[in-house]
Amino acid sequence: MRILIQNGHIIDPSQGISGTGDILIEDGKIKDIKIKSREQIQKTRDNDHTDRIIDAKGLIVLPGLIDMHVHLREPGFEYKETISSGTLAAVKGGFTTVCCMPNTFPVNDNASVTEFIKRKASQEGHCTVLPIGAITKGQKGEELAEIGTMKKEGCIAFSDDGHPVMSSLIMRRALEYSKAFGVPIISHSEDLTLSEGGVMNEGLMSVTLGLKGIPAEAEQIMIFRDILLAELTGGRLHIAHISTEGSVNLIRYAKKRGVHVTAETCPHYFSITEEAVSGYNTNAKVNPPLRTKRDIEAIKEGLRDGTIDVIATDHAPHHRDEKMREFDMAPFGISGLETAVSLSLRLVGEGTLTMGQLVEKMTLNPAQILQINKGNLKVGSDADLVIVDTNKEFTVRSDEFVSKGKNTPFEGWMTKGTPVLTLCKGKIYE
């Protein structure tokens, strides 16, 4: 099967490419990529038996995006999402590789669950699924899980996401042990004793709504601890979903000191504040919680100066009934795969990031952290790419989501720019 993508503006940070040109795909791999001069663009190309020609004039062609932080909910919570529906939502959102977190049921803390996920993904998944294994058994934070065996079975990184590893001793051991297998430890940094019972950011709003708050310090204290342990052990630390100004400052400090730490944030942390909780909107209930304008500015600055390496979605789908209840009892999470690109493009529109920088955060950087050959358009790589129309008007309508999770605080938002076609291992989704 031969596919030609013509005259799109190709951006591939891994090769330093940014220009108009063509990409030729054959049998699910990238056969050729050619940046054209102005005269060459005018000439139409020979057909040489292509099965499909895609005209990408005026559109942007990117390597398929990588989402390092997704909850696919299978096994155990299929009523919220399945590997099939979640990966379909991913490709709709422009992602061709996703890493799924282990807080399933049973927890992915052993090779058989890893094997199940991989098998399901290869049978029903619409994109590449790389499982993230649990750091500790049952994610209880007490005993290390079989990291080596799980890596062999296919786990690409390890995290107890959903929970922090409260014990500094266990976190230390995890960072040390991980060095034998060259895998990153992804930290969900939260001091449970400070955040206990909290459901939104601690501030004036939590007081006037009568909701228990989670102080920014609950995140910062653990980030600092994790950074110090990473420095002590030399292990590879990746900090998940950072949300506060203080967190950005700590990571900046750590990187200056040469600590092996990387960090990610999510679109909601640079798009909306705690105001979104007004009226007890459970779709704005997320952990870490939405913060303040000041934090948004700091996150944007962190993205701009490279302190924050990755934009991931922390896609957390939930069933409608679960969110339509008392704020205290509703589960945390935002269904983010289908809004990520549109929200992230706003960073380019307002001048916070260049298009190239944005693409890096969603392709090259996650690929480097995970040490995978994805997120690039090199000849011979899998044909994973996404075509984005940066001028297309896009209104967020959760009932049009492909994901089972319709829980988004961005309902009705009108933005410009959205993926229009995704190619995953040569298969076209539009």
Place this chain on the structure above:
Amino acid sequence: MKNKDLLGIKELSAEEINLILDTAGGFKDVIGRDIKKVPALRGKTAVNLFFEPSTRTRTSFELAAKRLSMDVINFAIPMSSVVKGESLIDTALTVQALGADFIIIRHSSSGVPHLLSTKVKASIINAGDGTDEHPTQALLDAFTIKEKKGKIDGLEIAIVGDIAHSRVAKSNIYCLKKLGAKVRLIGPPTLIPEKIQELGVTVFHSMEEGLKDLDVLMMLRIQMERQGKGFFPSTDEYAKNWCLTTERLSLAKDDAIVMHPGPMNRGIEIVSEIADGPRSVILEQVTNGIAVRMAVMYLLAGVKR
């Protein structure tokens, strides 16, 4: 009244608050007579949906509804289908299907009345949600103050005790500020959230400083059931520092009145001599509560859906 529901003081304008207080005056006359009933809301049904234990507030609403000639149903949550796992929304829709015109709800989670108000046609009256608000308490407190002092604008009023966990405190802060009073909060630092100062109140941690020249003292109950963790070392220490004693009361104005939403922990937040003394208006608050709740239901009944 603009809304079919009473969810909180936050959503009311000063005009609406004054309308409720004026109307309550008329109802206070009614409950002072031999025949304490009027046919105003005859044939309507009020349902008390209390997910938290309460005798006095529930009874007050029940009496208020009956005095307006309404039918009243008390939905006893511990014995009901909620224990069998029925969702909150299902319970509310069932209650509405039974013909409720008013649903009076008390729940331990903030925001529950707001959630229900969008799902049912009945008028939702918030009888206390989590640590958010208890609007009818604030209204009856305001009514009591206005009756005793003639006005609220410009008065120096202090709320004393566990502010952080008190929905009564929050509703009172909003209400008294809207009516032009100067509000102070007195209590241990661990029980007064720092950000609350942004609501325009002055915070004191010492009774001796905070009580000077006050017109009204509102004492709050120390809520044993809401706490557990490190807010203050012991009730003894709390009483020593923040209990309203006769000595401390003398720092306020000579005609200052003492209020308490009840039930009182005698000896911990207030001494018996004051609770039973001439400056206390605690029992009148209870009587006024019925008149104010009648006024609320009467006015909400007139809002077109």
Place this chain on the structure above:
Amino acid sequence: MSKELMNKKDIDRALTRMAHEIIEKNKGTGNLCLVGIQRGGVYLAKRLASNIKQIEKKDIPVGSLDIAFYRDDLNIRKAQPVVRRTEISFEVTNLKIILVDDVLFTGRSIRAAMDAVMDLGRPSAIQLSVLIDRGHRELPIKADYVGKNIPTALTETVEVQLEEEGFEDRVILKKVEEEK
């Protein structure tokens, strides 16, 4: 567009005559009291009381009655009627109550007033005194003492303006604006 039906002199003469009629019909002022219906009847009741005092040199008790809670149209009105005070500081049981109102129209306000009065006690009799009877009764209610009978159309309204409220004493007839 409005038309003046009675001026100050007309009102004063009517109230004087009505005071005489009350005393004549009740053979004196024994066990008599006046209760003005909020809002229109309150000041009229006070004036009648003062007229009666001038004639018989006797004080009779005067009270005011709010009927908001007893109205029969609470479900169909646009907003709840404003609640005013009921001030009746005397026992009504065994007294003859003369209800006083400004305009008698459908009779429903009077029905509500009678229900309200019955909840206060057991009067020995209730009589009705109105300044204007404009017809169009919907209930079997009749006034005992009438200042002036004025036939009206349903598209008109009768308004009584009094000095005590800051106007000049007069009664006017207005065409009702179409409710848009």
